[in-house]
Amino acid sequence: MNITFIKRIIFTSIGRKFVMAASGLLLGGFMLFHLAENLLLFKGEVAYNTWVDLLLSNPLLPLLELGLAAVFLAHIAAGTWVRIEDWLKAPSGYEARNWQGGRTIGSATMSYTAFLILVYLAYHMLTFRFVDHSIGFYQMVTSAFRSRLFVAVYVGGAAALVLHLTHGLQSAFQTLGVNHPKYTPFIKAGGWLVAVTMIGFALIPVYYLLNLDLTAATGTYQVTIQ
């Protein structure tokens, strides 16, 4: 059994990028799905909890969670590896070097936004995943969103995510070899669209926070978006 080709796909310079790109696309897909789930919050407690119950009743859920965790880990591992190697091999010592027109804020900050997203993810897991869910999911989420710290982390995290994806999504296609004068503009636009959609993750907590704050300030005024 010859596994050279697998080693090459994973361990060469391009291979590491395949891992990063493929896992990145999966994660991007997951984030879209997760955002859609969360938008159910706006439909109210019943809708949201029903969905969560449905999800939890799926016997494959632990397996999916495990898979998701693996994808996350692969993405982080490949990213860290590439980043460390690049730090070691990067040109160094330029007294001055300007951005030449290819870099974007998103592309130049990938490892920083990655770190912020990781913090965001850890916080998210600690507050929602590894806690007591007995008060019900809707209550748990909406009450958490009344904490300013919580909302600050979410807004910061979502911003990092948007920035990360502005570069990450189209970059993943490029890495996987998808580049064509006809389709690439659409891929780039699509990448941006998905990235900007991630603002949703910040809008939800801000919505709940503003709701609370406005109520507290005036005592009479109720925001009724629903």
Add this chain to the structure above:
Amino acid sequence: MNLNAHIPPGPIEKKWDSHKFNLKLVNPSNRRKYDILVVGSGLAGASAAASLGELGYNVKVFTLHDSPRRAHSIAAQGGINAAKNYPNDGDSVWRLFHDTVKGGDYRAREANVYRLAQISNQIINHCAALGVPFAREYGGLLSNRSFGGAQLSRTFYARGQTGQQLLLGAYSAMMRQAAAGTVELMNRREMVDLVVKNGQARGIVARNLVTGELESHAGHAVLLCTGGYANVFYLSTNAASCNVSAAWAAYKRGAGFANPCFTQIHPTCIPRSGDHQSKLTLMSESLRNDGRVWVPKTRGDKRPANRIPEEERDYFLERRYPAFGNLVPRDIASRAAKMVVDEGKGVGPTGQSVYLDFRDSIKRKGVEKISGEYGNLFDMYYQITDEDGYKTPMRIYPAPHYTMGGLWVDYNLMTTIPGLFALGEANFSDHGANRLGASALMQGLADGFFIAPSTVGGYLGAAKFETVTAGDPEFGAAARAVQERMNRILSIKGKKTPSELHRQLGNVMWNDCGMARSEALLKKALKKIPEIREEFWSDVIVPGADKDFNQTLEKAMKVADFLEFAQLFVKDALERRESCGGHFREESCTAEGEARRDDAAFSHASVWAYAGEGKEAVLHKEPLTFEHIKMAERSYK
């Protein structure tokens, strides 16, 4: 000096085939026992190294560049000729042969040129197979365009970068052999001397340009693929590192130098803008297809070009050569431009240029069509001059571009030193007194890919070799002489930089031995050149050490050789009291000022032999006979 060209007997069409049959072969398993030293990695060098490597010889390639891919063949723009007759316009090997001999003003060797024309088709086949991205028609087949000096389309091209693409093709073939272990790349090495032992070329001394060490390399044959020497003019379209040193070292070791004065001056170059100028940039001569060349009729007319009315313009090419107009061959266009400039009608800040005007063709075809065809050239012109060629006429002036002269070689491309071969621009054989456009690439690749692999093998198979190693005293002696020369240069510590002295030499060469040469001027040059040489050896300043990466020392060594070589160049020009091709003697022209050949007295290659330090070079002659082509006056009226 034995100038037997070893032209095979028999009909000209059969000569090459029968010669290949008669050449000795080297058994495939014995080939790796032969070391071949290839100096230079341009089209000729890279292709020779690739082919010899494929055959199994042990090849070392020396280049003074950091990579073999940088050789100046890379800068050739227009294309490469071949007698494919794909366009069905009546081309044939015979016609290419004929055009090349005629274009060279009947000063090339018929048998060599015929072989070149024969091989031209194979070159295209091979280069296409190597992945050279030649221009294509929609049907997927190769596209051709026309070029100066031919009345049909036989030029294959890859945009305006044909030289680059062909060189990278040859380079890739060579790199394949490098990976296979048959070719060893010796980058950043400059050949400083040739080692001859028992009458055979058996090695070279090279300077490692990074460490400054002198290295000895022994071999069974040495191939000089070291290009041309147009930089003797200081300003030329050649790259900064182009030089005569390797050929000059070979000459001093006994190789005959043929027709050194045969230089091609290219008409469409961007004129110099001041004394700071380090090189001149060529623009493809295809510009003359749509541009009209003119100067003001009045001397010293300083009005901007667009304010000079039509009737006050002198379209001197169209006036003098109504049949060919702006499309006369390079040598003729260059000389005509020089004449009007000498009359004081030159334009631009220095008065050393003529207009190349696209106004009328833009009016006729529209600016889009023109920019579609020549856009990159207009951009290049703008980048260098800051002038917009669409709005005001471009300014052009001729510049030295290519040297037809070079080391004398026989039919086998072997010089007068057994075992020393010269390929490409470094030899003299195929272009006579004037080279046609798109023929340099053809010759470099013909020599390297197809001719040398056979003839070098023939030599190796027939010659007897004694054991020679790099430790032999001949290598030590050569290295010591070079070392002494370097020490001397470094110890002068004078006031003039090598570049200044080079520029001084260039001025003399350009003014006195440039586009128009006369006995008086040439004699003047023969007096001035030794003075500059004297100045060099008493007043040059070269800082730094020899065992170092020392670019000034490299330059100084090249200039020292140019200063010796220039003398031979001018001497050759003086001796050839006729006008032919790029060599124009004012004494030898028709009443209208056109060049006049003297076939009775000068139908020969002038081959110069080194006679020793301080002694006059000795002239030998290889008579040129034309059995297949009738000699006639070139007329473009």
Add this chain to the structure above:
Amino acid sequence: MNNTKHFNVTIRVWRQEGPEEPGRMMAYKVNDVSPDMSFLEMLDLLNEDLIKKGGKPVTVESDCREGICGSCGLVVNGDVHGPDEHSTVCQLHMRRFKDGDVITVEPWRVKSFPLLKDLAVDRSALDRIMAAGGYISVNTGAAPDANSIPVNKDDAEEAMDSAACIGCGACVAACPNGAAMLFTGAKLSQFALLPQGQPERQRRVLGMLEAMDKEAFGNCSNEYECEAVCPKEVKISNIARLNREFLLANLFGKAEPAATSSHLISTPDVPEDE
């Protein structure tokens, strides 16, 4: 034009005696600069001046000075190949600058291009990538008639776009990670696009990538700085093609990498034979 005033600039340039020596930026005044000078001619002027004053000229590489040989390569004021877009530094002219300007000149600072002296670096790593598959294996004399292999014109044009690479190394110098993907992708694409390149398509990509990974090049992070500076406007679609070819060769190919030879180029630092 000549009637434009000459001016003075200050050049801050990297000086380093040898590969192992420490280097530093040194400032020099260059007087009487003509706006018509090329940037390299301005450096010539500086060097002539340094030589005459008994100093050591700045080692800087250039050859054709018409933007095709790929010898030159400098970072000028933080810009790879200088401020002009898609051009080599030899095509940069001094009219871009004005009197009193302080111009910073640095070499390619790339791990895989060891610095030799001052502004000169060793780019032979690129040659080693080429030797590992950057060719079509056809021996001289074996080729069929050139027109027996029709090539789609659009493919031929695209192959030419890729083949335009001059091997100057600007893509590596501009890459935040010092990757050579644009260089490698360009050569690979040229052959991948042509029918002549098909037979060894897989072994080529495996070989060239293996050779590239052996050098000290970084990973590509798709920042496209290479494309932004490339003097020949080689596109990043070449990198995508390299990625794609590599993936497909691994998933579906039978080929092993084209041979590489580690001691292909005798290193300039080691004297030979003596």
